[in-house]
Amino acid sequence: MTTRILTGITTTGTPHLGNYAGAIRPAIVASRDPQADSFYFLADYHALIKCDDPARIQRSRLEIAATWLACGLDADKATFYRQSDIPEIPELTWLLTCVSAKGLLNRAHAYKASVDKNVEAGEDPDAGVTMGLYSYPVLMAADILMFNAHKVPVGRDQIQHVEMARDIGQRFNHLFGNGKELFTLPEVVIEEDVATLPGLDGRKMSKSYDNTIPLFGSAKQLKDAVARIVTDSRAPGEPKDPDNSHLFTLYQAFSTHEQQAAFRAELLGGLAWGEAKQRLFELLDNELGEARERYHALITRPADLEDILLAGAAKARRIATPFLGELREAVGLRSFREQVQVVTEGKKKATKAARFVSFREDDGFRFRLLDAAGEQLLLSISFADGKAAGQVTKRLQAEELDLHAELNAFSVRLDGEAVAYSPEFSTDAERDAAMQRLREALAPQE
Ligand code: TRP
Numbered sequence: 001m002t003t004r005i006l007t008g009i010t011t012t013g014t015p016h017l018g019n020y021a022g023a024i025r026p027a028i029v030a031s032r033d034p035q036a037d038s039f040y041f042l043a044d045y046h047a048l049i050k051c052d053d054p055a056r057i058q059r060s061r062l063e064i065a066a067t068w069l070a071c072g073l074d075a076d077k078a079t080f081y082r083q084s085d086i087p088e089i090p091e092l093t094w095l096l097t098c099v100s101a102k103g104l105l106n107r108a109h110a111y112k113a114s115v116d117k118n119v120e121a122g123e124d125p126d127a128g129v130t131m132g133l134y135s136y137p138v139l140m141a142a143d144i145l146m147f148n149a150h151k152v153p154v155g156r157d158q159i160q161h162v163e164m165a166r167d168i169g170q171r172f173n174h175l176f177g178n179g180k181e182l183f184t185l186p187e188v189v190i191e192e193d194v195a196t197l198p199g200l201d202g203r204k205m206s207k208s209y210d211n212t213i214p215l216f217g218s219a220k221q222l223k224d225a226v227a228r229i230v231t232d233s234r235a236p237g238e239p240k241d242p243d244n245s246h247l248f249t250l251y252q253a254f255s256t257h258e259q260q261a262a263f264r265a266e267l268l269g270g271l272a273w274g275e276a277k278q279r280l281f282e283l284l285d286n287e288l289g290e291a292r293e294r295y296h297a298l299i300t301r302p303a304d305l306e307d308i309l310l311a312g313a314a315k316a317r318r319i320a321t322p323f324l325g326e327l328r329e330a331v332g333l334r335s336f337r338e339q340v341q342v343v344t345e346g347k348k349k350a351t352k353a354a355r356f357v358s359f360r361e362d363d364g365f366r367f368r369l370l371d372a373a374g375e376q377l378l379l380s381i382s383f384a385d386g387k388a389a390g391q392v393t394k395r396l397q398a399e400e401l402d403l404h405a406e407l408n409a410f411s412v413r414l415d416g417e418a419v420a421y422s423p424e425f426s427t428d429a430e431r432d433a434a435m436q437r438l439r440e441a442l443a444p445q446e
Contacts, residue, residue, distance in 0.1 A: 002035050006149035006186075008043035008083065008140070011060040012051045015067045016212035017284070018197040018205030021253050024071050026191055027153065031078045038078040039147050039316070040068065042309075045083050045090070045139060049132040065305050067215065070295035075308050083143060085313035088320035092142040093135075095327060099171045100138050108137050109160055141165035145172075146320050148184035153191060162188040176330040197253055198246035200228050213250075216295040219285055226281045236272035247273075251280050254287050354441035356393045358386060365389040369396075369420070369441070377438050378412060378420040392419050397442055403435050410435055 007027065015024065031038035042064055047057050061082065073080060083089055105111065111134055115125045137160075144152055144165045152162045169183035176182060196204055199211030206212070213225045229247050234240055242248040242264045252260055263279060271279075298305060328334070337355055354377060358367040364382035367389050371377050383389040395414055402413040408425050411418035422438070425431040 002037040003150045004037045004039065004147060004184075005030060005151045005153065005189075006039040006041075006144060006147055007153050008041050008046065008143055009064055009068075010043045010050070011047040011057060011064050013060055013207050014063050015215050016205060016207065017215055017250075018199065018212060020067075020071070020215050021197050022155070023153075024068060028068070028071055028073050030153070031073060039149065040073065040078055040080050041143070041312075041316075042082045043140075043143065046136065049130065049136055062299065062302060062305065065309060066295050066298040069305075069308065070216070070291045070298055072291070075312060079312055079315050080309070081312035081316045082309050085310065086146070086316055086320055088317065088324040089139075089142050089146055091324060092146050092327065093139050095331060096141055096145070096168050096172065097135065097138050099175060100141075100168050101171075104164060104167060105134060105137060108134075108164070109157070110136060137161045137164040138168065141168045144186050145169045145183045146323065147316070148323075149186045150184060151189045152186045153189040156190060159188050159190065162186055176327075178330075182327065182330060198249050200225065201230050202246040213284075215288065216292045219289075219292075222284060222288070223281050226277050226284070229277060229280075231273045231276075234273070236274075237270040239270050240267040240273070240276070242267045247276055247280060251283060254283055259283070358389055358393075360386075367393055367420075369393075369438075371437065371441060376423055377434070377441065378422060380420040381418065396420075401439055401442060403438070405431065405435075412438075 007023075009023070027038070027040060030036055031040070042061055044057065044061055047060065051057055065080075065082075068080065069075065111129065114129050114133065118125050118127045118129075140158075140161045141164060144162070145168070152165075154162060166185045169185050173180075173182050173185075199205035199209055200213065201209065201211045203209050203211060214221055217225075229250070231245065231247060232240075245267070248263070248267065251263055255263070263276075266279075267276060337357055354369055354371050356367050356369055358365060361382060364384055365386045365388070366380045366382050368376050368380070369378040380389065380392065383392070392414065396412065396419075399414075404411050404413060404418070405428075406421075408428075408431060409422045410431060411422070412420045422431070422434055425434060
C-alpha cells in the first residue's frame with residue numbers, strides 16, 4: 001500500500017533558505033520513499049487571495065517550480081503541477097462550498113485575525129475581507145480531497161485548515177456517500193524534527209521579518225547575506241558560545257555531526273566571527289552550489305518548465321476528471337441519458353440494455369428508448385408535460401408490455417392507447433426481431 005502525500009506551496013514569494021530546510025528538502029526526501037505517492041503543487045489560486053500583482057504571481061510560480069526541480073524533485077515519480085491547471089479543483093470547491101457550514105468558516109484563524117484587527121481599529125468587522133480569504137479553507141479542502149490524500153505535511157499555521165478539510169469531507173461523505181467513503185479523510189503531518197531556521201537577526205527566518213538568506217541568489221549574494229548575520233561583540237580570540245549563536249544553529253542545519261563538533265570546538269577556542277561566517281558561507285555554497293546552477297538553467301528555459309508542469313497536470317487530471325464525474329453523479333448532476341437508472345431502483349442491469357432519453361418539443365414532451373448501441377427502439381407520442389412522460393416510462397418498465405404490430409412498425413400500448421412507436425422496418429421478420437429485443441430490454445432483471 002502506498003501512502004498518498006499531498007502538499008501545496010502558495011506562490012507569492014521567492015523561496016529562501018528557511019523554506020528550503022523547513023519544507024522543500026524534507027518533502028523531496030519523503031518523495032523518494034518507494035511507499036510514497038507524492039502530490040506537490042503550486043497553490044497559485046491561493047496566491048491570488050493574498051496578492052493582486054500579476055507580475056509577482058507569475059514570477060513566483062516560475063521561481064518556485066524551478067526551485068523544486070533544481071533541488072531534486074523527480075517530476076516523473078512525484079505528481080508536480082499547478083493548481084490552476086486543474087479545472088476540477090474549482091469545480092469541486094463549489095460542491096464543497098455547498099456543504100460547508102458558514103459557522104465553520106467563521107472560525108478560521110486567518111479570517112478571524114482580519115476581523116479582530118478591524119474591530120480593534122474600530123472598522124467594520126469585514127472591512128477588506130474578500131470572499132477568497134473567507135473561503136480559503138474550502139479551496140484548500142478541494143486540493144486535498146480531490147486526490148484522496150492520506151497525509152498532508154504542513155506548517156503549524158495550517159493545521160486548522162487540514163482539520164476543516166476533514167470536517168468538510170466527512171460531511172460530504174455523510175450526505176452523498178450512500179454508506180461509501182467518497183473522500184479519504186486526510187491526516188495532518190507536522191514534521192517535529194524539521195528545523196525552523198533562524199534568520200539573520202535570530203528571529204524565525206521569514207519574509208515578513210526581512211531577515212532571510214536567499215536560496216538561489218549568486219554566490220556573492222549568499223556571502224553578503226551571511227555577512228549580515230547578527231552576532232555578539234566578542235572579539236577574535238575570545239571564546240564564543242555556540243549554543244547561544246544562531247549562526248551555529250544555521251550551520252547545524254546543513255552539516256554532519258563531525259562538522260558540527262569541529263565547528264563547536266573552534267568557536268569555543270576563540271574563532272573570530274568573520275572566520276565563522278566564512279565557514280558557514282562555504283558550507284552553504286557547497287550544499288547549494290549545484291542546485292543553484294540547475295536553478296539558473298531552468299529559469300532561463302520557461303517553456304521547458306511549462307511542459308513539465310503541463311505533463312504533471314495531465315497526470316493529476318487522469319485521477320481528478322473521472323473522480324469529479326463520480327462526485328457530480330453523487331450530488332445529482334447526472335446525464336439525462338441515465339434517467340432509467342433514476343426511476344427504477346434495483347433494475348440497474350436494464351440500464352445497460354436500454355435507456356430512456358426525454359426531450360422537449362414545442363408542443364410537449366416526448367421520450368425515446370435507445371438500445372445499448374444507441375439505436376432507437378421507440379419514440380413516444382407527445383405528452384403535455386415531463387411528468388406524464390416520466391410516468392409512462394416508469395410503467396413501461398414495470399408492467400407487462402402490450403405490443404401491437406402495425407403495417408411495418410409496431411406500437412406499445414398502455415390502457416389500450418398507443419403511447420410509443422417503433423421505427424419502420426422493411427420486413428415482418430425484422431419487426432418481430434425488434435419486438436423481441438424490446439421485450440428483453442425492458443424485462444425485469446434479477
Ligand atoms: N495554505 C497552504 C499554505 O499557505 C498552501 C496550501 C494550499 C496547501 N493548498 C494546500 C497545503 C493543500 C497543503 C494542502 O501553506
